[in-house]
Amino acid sequence: MRFVSTYDAGLDDKRRVTLPADFRSWLKAEGDAQDHVRVWPGDGDWLEGADDRFIAALSQSAEDLAQDDPEAAEAATLAILGGSRKLSLDGAGRIVLPETFVSHAGLSDRVSFVGLGPYFRIATPEVAARMAQTARDRTAATKAKIFAMARRKVREGDPE
Amino acid sequence: MRFVSTYDAGLDDKRRVTLPADFRSWLKAEGDAQDHVRVWPGDGDWLEGADDRFIAALSQSAEDLAQDDPEAAEAATLAILGGSRKLSLDGAGRIVLPETFVSHAGLSDRVSFVGLGPYFRIATPEVAARMAQTARDRTAATKAKIFAMARRKVREGDPE
DNA sequence: CTTGAATCCATATAATCCCATTGAATGGGG
DNA sequence: CCCCATTCAATGGGATTATATGGATTCAAG
Numbered sequence: 586m587r588f589v590s591t592y593d594a595g596l597d598d599k600r601r602v603t604l605p606a607d608f609r610s611w612l613k614a615e616g617d618a619q620d621h622v623r624v625w626p627g628d629g630d631w632l633e634g635a636d637d638r639f640i641a642a643l644s645q646s647a648e649d650l651a652q653d654d655p656e657a658a659e660a661a662t663l664a665i666l667g668g669s670r671k672l673s674l675d676g677a678g679r680i681v682l683p684e685t686f687v688s689h690a691g692l693s694d695r696v697s698f699v700g701l702g703p704y705f706r707i708a709t710p711e712v713a714a715r716m717a718q719t720a721r722d723r724t725a726a727t728k729a730k731i732f733a734m735a736r737r738k739v740r741e742g743d744p745e
Numbered sequence: 746m747r748f749v750s751t752y753d754a755g756l757d758d759k760r761r762v763t764l765p766a767d768f769r770s771w772l773k774a775e776g777d778a779q780d781h782v783r784v785w786p787g788d789g790d791w792l793e794g795a796d797d798r799f800i801a802a803l804s805q806s807a808e809d810l811a812q813d814d815p816e817a818a819e820a821a822t823l824a825i826l827g828g829s830r831k832l833s834l835d836g837a838g839r840i841v842l843p844e845t846f847v848s849h850a851g852l853s854d855r856v857s858f859v860g861l862g863p864y865f866r867i868a869t870p871e872v873a874a875r876m877a878q879t880a881r882d883r884t885a886a887t888k889a890k891i892f893a894m895a896r897r898k899v900r901e902g903d904p905e
Numbered sequence: 906c907t908t909g910a911a912t913c914c915a916t917a918t919a920a921t922c923c924c925a926t927t928g929a930a931t932g933g934g935g
Numbered sequence: 936c937c938c939c940a941t942t943c944a945a946t947g948g949g950a951t952t953a954t955a956t957g958g959a960t961t962c963a964a965g
Contacts, residue, residue, distance in 0.1 A: 594945080595945080595946070597946075597947070599920090599947095601946090601947095603944075603945055603946075605944095606943085606944060606945090623749075628885075628888075638899060639895060639899055642894075642895035642896075642898040642899050643891060643892070643895040644862070645895075645898065646890075646891045646892075646894035646895045646898065647884070647887075647891050649894065650887055650890065650891060650894070657883065657884075659861070659880075660879070660880040660883040660884055661880070661883075661884045661887070661891065662861055662862055663859065663861060663876060663877065663880035664877070664880040664881050664883075664884040664888075665884075665891075666748075666749050666750070666860055666861060666862055667750065667751055667859050667860060667861065667876075667877055667880065668750065668751065668877060669749060669750055670749070670750040671749060671750070671767065673921090675921070675922070675923090676922070676923070676924095677923095677944085677945070677946080678944080678945085679945090679946090681920075681921085702896065703895070703896055703899045703900075754955080754956095755955075755956065757956070757957075759909095759910085761956090763954080763955055763956075766953080766954065766955090833911090835911075835912070835913090836912070836913070836914090837913095837954080837955075837956080838954085838955085839955090839956090841910075841911085906965105907964100907965085908963105908964085908965080909962105909963090909964090909965100910961105910962085910963085910964100911960105911961085911962080911963100912959105912960080912961075912962090913958105913959080913960070913961090914957105914958085914959075914960090915956105915957085915958080915959095916955105916956090916957085916958105917954105917955090917956090917957105918953105918954085918955080918956100919952105919953085919954075919955090920951105920952085920953070920954080921950105921951080921952070921953080922949105922950085922951070922952080923948105923949085923950080923951090924947105924948090924949090924950100925946105925947085925948085925949100926945105926946080926947080926948100927944100927945080927946075927947095928943105928944090928945085928946100929942105929943090929944080929945095930941105930942085930943085930944095931940100931941080931942075931943095932939105932940090932941080932942100933938105933939095933940085933941100934937105934938090934939090934940100935936105935937090935938085935939100
């Protein structure tokens with residue numbers, strides 16, 4: 586189980602924010618000795634984060650997609666790697682957000698972590714709520730289908 | 746993972762500039778006792794830099810290409826190997842940029858380092874921002890696809 | 906000499922580490 | 936069923952270390 590659900594946390598005047606315990610335990614369980622996360626600015630007023638494996642997969646996917654076009658591959662690498670930063674966790678599981686990231690997402694004293702599977706988002710609680718609402722509106726139709734597929738998966742893996 | 750993210754640094758009147766700490770620590774970790782970097786002028790108003798290993802790989806690639814297109818390969822070799830300079834780090838982790846490099850990239854008092862994996866770029870903050878924006882615009886269309894591919898990649902290596 | 910480059914040193918600032926405190930959740934005993 | 940220990944997550948503050956940057960000194964060459 587990867588980054589799932591939404592958590593709130595405080596952002597102090599040193600721009601430190603505690604990563605949700607569930608996120609941390611997954612980081613430690615999957616990649617061994619993962620004492621850091623990769624964070625980059627999103628396309629809107631939020632940040633996105635993931636572990637090294639996902640970043641590597643993104644980078645690799647970009648290269649695969651642009652095999653015949655070296656310049657496009659370079660652009661993709663720049664878009665992905667150029668903006669991301671490696672943020673290490675302190676003893677209490679906190680990361681320090683760079684000044685530019687805080688202003689990009691318009692963060693103040695409280696932030697929300699939104700799990701999206703292999704990666705997650707960081708935004709103000711207001712923006713996070715808005716994202717969730719938008720997502721609900723857009724996926725109302727698909728949601729039923731996803732639920733049906735999930736039910737079948739669970740039933741298959743279940744001897745009963 | 747190698748040179749990642751974007752960092753700013755000052756360029757003083759002796760043309761000294763501090764290499765980002767992350768870049769330095771990677772140099773020290775990978776190549777043993779790397780107290781220098783190779784830097785060359787880029788195709789636009791920026792510089793490019795890397796460690797010896799990447800230069801060697803470039804040289805090797807040029808030779809591979811020479812079988813198909815000897816003239817192009819020679820020109821590329823000349824541009825990269827001939828145009829590059831070995832810049833050593835001082836005790837504080839700074840390099841001195843040659844006059845010609847500074848004018849090629851139009852650098853003044855602040856510069857940006859942009860990590861691109863095995864190599865990096867040096868440009869004015871304005872040029873760096875423009876490069877990043879161009880890269881984002883160019884990748885925007887394929888971004889969703891890249892994320893989908895990355896999700897699949899991560900899931901494949903993952904039992905869950 | 907004068908110029909430029911390389912090395913060394915000093916310091917303000919920012920990042921990092923460490924520990925104390927709080928509060929919520931957990932898990933028994935009474 | 937309630938109360939009290941225990942644990943762990945989260946937070947706040949202070950001390951330590953690293954970093955970035957400016958300046959001084961030495962050295963070699965023209």
